[in-house]
Amino acid sequence: MHAYRTHTCADIRTDHVGETVRLSGWVHRMRDHGNLLFIDLRDHYGLTQCVIDADKAVFKEIEAQRAESVITVTGKVVKRTPDTVNAGLPTGEVELVIKDCKLQSAAGELPMPVFGDQEYPEDIRLRYRFLDLRREKMHANIVLRNKVIASIRKRMWNAGFQEFQTPILTASSPEGARDFLVPSRLHPGKFYALPQAPQQFKQLVMMAGFDRYFQIAPCFRDEDARADRSPGEFYQLDVEMSFVTQDDVFAAIEPVITGVFEEFAGDRKVTPAPYPRIPYKEALLKYGSDKPDLRNPIEIQDVTEIFRGSGFGIFAKMIEGGAVVRAIPAPGAGGLARSFFDKMNDWARSEGYAGLGYINIKDGSPGGPIAKNLGEDRTATLRNQLSLGDNDGVFFACAKEADAARLAGLARGKIGLDLDLLAKDEFRFCWIVDYPLFEYDEAEKKIDFSHNPFSMPQGGLDALESKDPLDILAYQYDIVCNGVELSSGAIRNHLPEIMLKAFGIAGYDAETVEKEFPGMLNAFRYGAPPHGGLAPGVDRIVMLLADEPNIREVILFPMNQKAEDLMMGAPSGVSPKHLRELNLRIIDLDA
RNA sequence: GGGGGUGUAGCUCAGUUGGUUAGAGCGCUGGCCUGUCACGCCAGAGGCCGCGGGUUCGAGUCCCGUCACUCCCGCCA
Numbered sequence A: 001m002h003a004y005r006t007h008t009c010a011d012i013r014t015d016h017v018g019e020t021v022r023l024s025g026w027v028h029r030m031r032d033h034g035n036l037l038f039i040d041l042r043d044h045y046g047l048t049q050c051v052i053d054a055d056k057a058v059f060k061e062i063e064a065q066r067a068e069s070v071i072t073v074t075g076k077v078v079k080r081t082p083d084t085v086n087a088g089l090p091t092g093e094v095e096l097v098i099k100d101c102k103l104q105s106a107a108g109e110l111p112m113p114v115f116g117d118q119e120y121p122e123d124i125r126l127r128y129r130f131l132d133l134r135r136e137k138m139h140a141n142i143v144l145r146n147k148v149i150a151s152i153r154k155r156m157w158n159a160g161f162q163e164f165q166t167p168i169l170t171a172s173s174p175e176g177a178r179d180f181l182v183p184s185r186l187h188p189g190k191f192y193a194l195p196q197a198p199q200q201f202k203q204l205v206m207m208a209g210f211d212r213y214f215q216i217a218p219c220f221r222d223e224d225a226r227a228d229r230s231p232g233e234f235y236q237l238d239v240e241m242s243f244v245t246q247d248d249v250f251a252a253i254e255p256v257i258t259g260v261f262e263e264f265a266g267d268r269k270v271t272p273a274p275y276p277r278i279p280y281k282e283a284l285l286k287y288g289s290d291k292p293d294l295r296n297p298i299e300i301q302d303v304t305e306i307f308r309g310s311g312f313g314i315f316a317k318m319i320e321g322g323a324v325v326r327a328i329p330a331p332g333a334g335g336l337a338r339s340f341f342d343k344m345n346d347w348a349r350s351e352g353y354a355g356l357g358y359i360n361i362k363d364g365s366p367g368g369p370i371a372k373n374l375g376e377d378r379t380a381t382l383r384n385q386l387s388l389g390d391n392d393g394v395f396f397a398c399a400k401e402a403d404a405a406r407l408a409g410l411a412r413g414k415i416g417l418d419l420d421l422l423a424k425d426e427f428r429f430c431w432i433v434d435y436p437l438f439e440y441d442e443a444e445k446k447i448d449f450s451h452n453p454f455s456m457p458q459g460g461l462d463a464l465e466s467k468d469p470l471d472i473l474a475y476q477y478d479i480v481c482n483g484v485e486l487s488s489g490a491i492r493n494h495l496p497e498i499m500l501k502a503f504g505i506a507g508y509d510a511e512t513v514e515k516e517f518p519g520m521l522n523a524f525r526y527g528a529p530p531h532g533g534l535a536p537g538v539d540r541i542v543m544l545l546a547d548e549p550n551i552r553e554v555i556l557f558p559m560n561q562k563a564e565d566l567m568m569g570a571p572s573g574v575s576p577k578h579l580r581e582l583n584l585r586i587i588d589l590d591a
Numbered sequence B: 001g002g003g004g005g006u007g008u009a010g011c012u013c014a015g016u017u018g019g020u021u022a023g024a025g026c027g028c029u030g031g032c033c034u035g036u037c038a039c040g041c042c043a044g045a046g047g048c049c050g051c052g053g054g055u056u057c058g059a060g061u062c063c064c065g066u067c068a069c070u071c072c073c074g075c076c077a
Helices: A059-063 A122-127 A136-158 A199-207 A246-264 A280-287 A313-320 A338-350 A369-374 A376-386 A401-418 A460-466 A496-505 A510-516 A518-524 A538-545 A576-581
Strands: A020-032 A036-042 A047-053 A070-079 A094-105 A181-183 A191-193 A212-221 A232-242 A277-279 A324-330 A357-362 A365-367 A393-399 A429-433 A438-441 A446-449 A476-481 A484-491 A531-536
Touching: A020 A047, A020 A094, A036 A059, A036 A070, A047 A059, A059 A094, A136 A212, A136 A232, A136 A246, A136 A538, A199 A212, A199 A232, A199 A518, A199 A531, A232 A246, A232 A484, A232 A538, A246 A429, A246 A476, A246 A484, A246 A531, A246 A538, A277 A280, A280 A401, A280 A429, A313 A324, A313 A393, A324 A376, A324 A401, A338 A357, A338 A393, A338 A401, A357 A369, A357 A376, A369 A376, A393 A401, A460 A496, A476 A531, A484 A538, A496 A510, A496 A518, A510 A518, A531 A538
Parallel strands: A047 A094, A277 A429
Antiparallel strands: A020 A036, A020 A070, A036 A047, A070 A094, A181 A191, A212 A232, A232 A531, A324 A393, A357 A365, A357 A393, A429 A476, A438 A446, A476 A484, A484 A531
16 A cells, blocks of 8 residues: 555545545544544545544544644545535545554644634735645635646647747846846856846847747846735746737737636636727726726716816816816716715825816706806716716816826726626726837936837837827737736837837937847847737736735745745845855945 | 835734723633534633833823834836
8 A cells, every 4th residue: 555645635435435545634624522533634636534433542643633734544435324424525425434544744833724714914824825825715726827827838839839948147128127136256246137027038039030939937026016016026928929910919819818718717708809909098098097997887088178168167277277177977876975976085185186076967967066167058068978867977087187097097996896887707808009109207307118118119210200209109019907907018129220219219329229238239130020929927817817806815935015035034144155255245325 | 215004812803981800713721522524512821912102190092103014106118
């Protein structure tokens, strides 16, 4: 007989009755009746109830074990009597009568129980991640992650993509997020950087003639965490293709994404290909965001003209000063108490905005201060434009365009949640397209790349030479699902003159560009295929499929919000010898 | 760096208007229990009420500061 097991804890059924079997696993739960003792034995695969009574020699030894100890039990499989069958357990018709038991590893008193679905503080969960991962939900999330990645790989390989590995130790580049740096021992004072993404490498793979590349790629960015952003590192399905248009990229990736989602979505509905394509500008207007949650039926409209020169003086005056007014319908809210509207206004103030105006239509008659001051005609025009019903409400965000769009978008989300308007159990995908190539950086007071500096401008070199930089669009796109940005991508620029010109507009002179991007620029000069790609976030895909609000729930060993690994104790200090080897010295800037 | 929330037993939480000795469930220790599957019953141990300062006759409770965790803003091409 095998030293540890003849079956797993999920295997035993009525066919095994009478057989002597051996199981190994964790003591999930123990029920001690004094002269009769039940153990639920758990392994990766499932649970089997084991039973022993007091006459057996090993009884005392077993009775002394704590939950989560690892044991090996040997004994005969018996059928349970009908009144003791556990219908909630796949192995619930049988049990193992323990004849022999061996303790493999004793567990101490637990800092957090594995059994049950009680919630625990995250710092304890992260410090004892190995215990946390034994719990049913976490275990299932990580198994799901494995399946999703396997499915992605299969789909990509079947679509003719090849998987390559790119360097982890590479060069820092001037744009983008903060880098993680690794000191070089052989080159004192010089550093490697961990890649923020294999962006330049995957483009160079195209220039090397490989045509269709993908990788489940680790990416490293030294940026602060969010619920959907793990600090330090994350994984992307990194994709690049040669001789493609934007439509070719969409056509290649949509079946992969839809396929993976359909495979693991269960009863949840998935947007079929092709996904709706929403220009960036339209998204900001209609949804107040470039990552709209399309499960929310509310659409924002511009109503600036209705308020221009109107009796509602606050808005009229702001419009003269360059503000716009965005209307956010709240279907069915007209019948709600005044407090609903007041609370929305308080909420807007708490978000740092001046406030949110409103009209509440009750049984066909519009109420509130705006309706009163705007006058009947204009209010009627408004109702008509927004197709408001007899008991709808509508909120107004008045501010400079970017702020108004942002506030309207936040209000759209809040109204959708508060009024429970979101289509449940659906994955709604869309492409956001036509991003601007540049944006004005208020902090630095200069024009900078808005997304990816390697994107191809729409209109090519002509556009760069003739248009206002802020009006130039790029072949740049995002996949958005349920308000989560899954991926950004672009058709890349493959011409050195466009690269130099575009970087020039962003304030990098030719010499700097030659120095910072020698590999790319050189490759452009020796025959570069037109190419493009994208990089959906793998962690976020799993997070959506697992229906988890926090990305750490789908990562085996995540760091906490302050980018510390509480289990391994990272980051940590290093020895003076270690530092000396690397030609480093720690200095105290405050001293 | 800024804003919000939380912090009471190993864990999850309650704790009234500032008032006697700070409670419950789970877990832990001991005892009883031969059909449980959140087993049951009895007993017990376990507290720097995050930390520091202040107000007060008196602070878990009020005030100030600070720390930890978390959510958000900044940041994330």
